[in-house]
Amino acid sequence: MRIVVQVKLMPDAAQAQALAATLRTVNESANWVSSVAFERGVPREYELRKHSYTKLKAGGLGAQAAQHTIKKVSHAYAALKANIRAGNLGKPGSRRRSNAESKPIVFRHDAAHPFDDRCLSWQYDAQTISIWTTGGRLKAVRFICSAGALKMLRKHRKGESDLIERDGIFYLIAVCEITEATQYEPDGFIGVDLGIANIATTSTGFRAAGRSLNRYRKRQVELRRKLQVKNTKSAKRRLRNRRSKERRHTANVNHIIAKKIVTEAERTSHGIALGSGRPGPIHLPVVRGRCPR
Known part of the structure; x- marks a missing residue:
């Protein structure tokens, strides 16, 4: 079973500026990839990569950042398609559904962006992280969380973590995989x-x-x-x-x-x-x- 743990980052002024610039850059890149997916009709990840990966790399994104940007866009279109299929955006011809289908998906400048273990490493004892940014790798970025959350991260963190910004404050949403608790037949x-x-x-x-x-x-x-x-x-x-x-x-x-x-x-x-x-x-x-x- 997967659960998420949220930690609050405590960067200094220079680190905060680098994190904000990184989120802005990757989301601007995601908007460009989204326009490519919409115009060419290739929302699937493999096909989308052929049309966008080289330009993303040339634009300054690292290999992993480019891959995650393409993946994020592909998943967004998959979610849109699922919502349309389920009728969550209204019937065919409705204004809400027409608006969703008639233009590319747009990402906010501070929208969440995933980082894997190649782009992000955790130092639990020091409660710091090392993270890739467009301006170079940041080291010793402090984070704070509860004792229970820190214990969960130590034992169960696995996979990607999302960097997000809310009102100028940065957070990491980490994925933890834990064993399913034993269920029982109720009386x-x-x-x-x-x-x-x-x-x-x-x-x-x-x-x-x-x-x-x-x-x-x-x-x-x-x-x-x-x-x-x-x-x-x-x-x-x-x-x-x-x-x-x-x-x-x-x-x-x-x-x-x-x-x-x-x-x-x-x-x-x-x-x-x-x-x-x-x-x-x-x-x-x-x-x-x-x-x-």
Whole structure:
């Protein structure tokens, strides 16, 4: 089973500038590769490589960076095709689907970019990394994470890691492969009904009221409205800083509720049955030590 671990990078000013320039360069290159894939109708990786690899290398990208750029574009078109096939972008002829099909995929300048072990190495004891950039390899770039995340990285990190930038802060999203936890046949099931007034209600009598979270959301909406009305530099700065605060708070509340339900189900050797829009529940066996998603 694969899970991801996020660490926060703590580069100095020169290192941060090099990381930002690298992300900007590889994503500009990805946009060019995307236009080639769209114009020539060759979204598959092998065919796309024949039309773009040489120019990417000539433009200053290393061999691995060029390969990953092509791979990223190919995967993006594969995901677009899958979404269209599944009807996630609407019916044929709809505006949303037509917009998606009528132009190349565009990558933001700070979009995530993958690095493999040839481009990125970890020094866990020193909590530093060495990473390839367009300006040369950066060494001793500090990172911080929890003790549990560091232990997970030491034991299970494998494969690629994604470099991303959020509001001027750099993160690495590392892939860890761990052994599947042992599943067991549950003695029964705990029914869970999800909603808005009550975030979760279980058949055992547990109820997680949504009143507090809804009040919090209303306060955030009112605060954003006031800051937008002010329209000053400091107000805009506060809006940027609070951009993802509500999302993080909501995710934390939901995680706490889910953990309580899973802990109770594990203690009583029960599974979890989630209510759905289809007739009958979806039965998800509890995996020891993990919350089913």
